Amino acid sequence: MQCAESLRVQAYFDGELDALSAAEVERHSEACTECRALLQDLDRVRTALRQDLTYASAPPALRARVMRALDEEITVGSPRRDGARLTSWRPRPFWKGAFSGIGGTAIAAGIAFFVLAPPFTSPVLDDLVSAHVRSLMPDHLIDVVSTDKHTVKPWFAGHTDVSPVVADFDQQGYRLIGGRADYFDHQRAAVVVYKHGPHVINVFSWAADRSGLPKNTTRNGYHLAFWKTGDLMYCAVSDTAWDELLGLVRLLQDLGTRDAR
């Protein structure tokens, strides 16, 4: 038997959960003997591996792939990256094992990593991607299940700090399946959840501050599209194709400007 929470327990163990979810997992593990045992096992495996395999390094094939991935990031990456961001990256044993002893390559990796650092240090993107990933875990996708905007929109009033545009675009292929409240950027953000074919699209919305609109971007296979309507910032996140994601964005933007009139 495996508890449905086991993946979340693992994410907790790996330090991947926000404070709120971490507290939930802690509460759950107090009651669930299986998850308590899982936490112990995870710790034992980690301790053993770190003690005994400290000198193990990434296999050569993987090392090559890491280098290739880095090369691609450099060529594909946006050109506006600047050196100032380097200082914000905390030192980590990232390449420690994988590149020890390969002098020139290690230096190349250092440069590549520095170029890579800016996207990873953007807390907004990080939060959005992890919120999207969390939402894909069992029972975390939607708080209010409804295909009716007249149910979803009022629900947000009591559960979040914002009132976003909500509509069902079933005709156009974007089915409204519900809404969710998520902690994001220190406020309760509203998340409207759509399904496009097999893909889940989370549309986050939160009160815009003075910071500029982030550029549309891709993180770990998830596309993030940003826009602003009135005083709300929106971000649609999904692993669907770009033009399909932007299709929904256009529909929501049209509706938003019509509403504002």
Added chain:
Amino acid sequence: MTATTPDPESTSIRRDEERTLARLMSALPEGQREVLVLREIEEMDYREIAAVTNVRIGTVMSRLARARAALKARWSLESGVATHAVR
């Protein structure tokens, strides 16, 4: 190696464990071994692992879970270490 000489018996047990772990690791499917090494040895987070292995974060999570479960199961089966070694 530290300056103090560990007693021969514990050294030998330790060597056995290393061999067992290394062997069990190498028995894992490549994708699972990869995420496990990147997580536990290289100390990357899920995003970084997803980026360098070019899979989704969900896949990283499920592979990690399977790798850890398989390793733990075989390890306790073979040595009993997993169930007794913790103080």
